[in-house]
Amino acid sequence: MKQRLKRFDRLIKVQQHMHRNAELHLANLHRKENELKNAQDELLETMGEESALHGLFVDVQSRRLKALALEECQTQNAIVQQKAVTLEKALQVKRTEKTHDRLKEQAHHEQERKDLVAVLEAMAGRASTSLP
Template identity: 40%
Template sequence: MDKRLRKTQRILKVQEQLQKMAEWRLASLKRQAIELRNAQEDLIQTLNHDDALHGLFVESTARRLQQLAAQEGQVEQAQSEQGKVVLDRAMQVKRTERIVDTLALEHRRAGEKKDGLALLDRLATKSDASLP
């Protein structure tokens, strides 16, 4: 097999793995964002319940809500950036796939041409070859 084709196929495999890793990171960020929203909802429900000790924990609960909101903002920004990385990786994979397809076609055509020339040489070297 052509050396360039083999190298390009290896590059394609690496790029596919990098794309999967980027997708996994994006999925992880999405899960993290959901967990932060759920934690905020739980704290808000806790604040809404009437409780005898309710007044003692309002300040700390409010601070925790602010922290969670800040973390959620950071996660959403990271999610946006990771989405761009995933898209970029997917485009790289597609470009490399096209290159591999082109090289494979060229390699196959070169093999067919070589086989055709070898056949013509054999036909031409036969002493009893009859032409149609």
């Protein structure tokens, strides 16, 4: 039983680590999404400026803006998928922790039964030796 509890301890630690990694990946995707939005905003600002060379770069800027929008869309899809993965990892941790808690309680009850049996046997042993 102790070995099983130790295995569950290790399993919980691994699953918690995997959950933290999933959360970090999700945070990185959110950061990337914000960076893409900021890059698009900056590009739109530069496209709105008046300058003598403005007309030369409109085509390049519009292609870049389109590429940024496409990458942002892909990042948003990845965020949705990563949220599902992160939630599943969190649920795995919770299920494993509940199982671990049940095993701990079962081990505790088994130990209590063993202790009770030992006390009863000791009392029965003393009672039989004191009879004439």
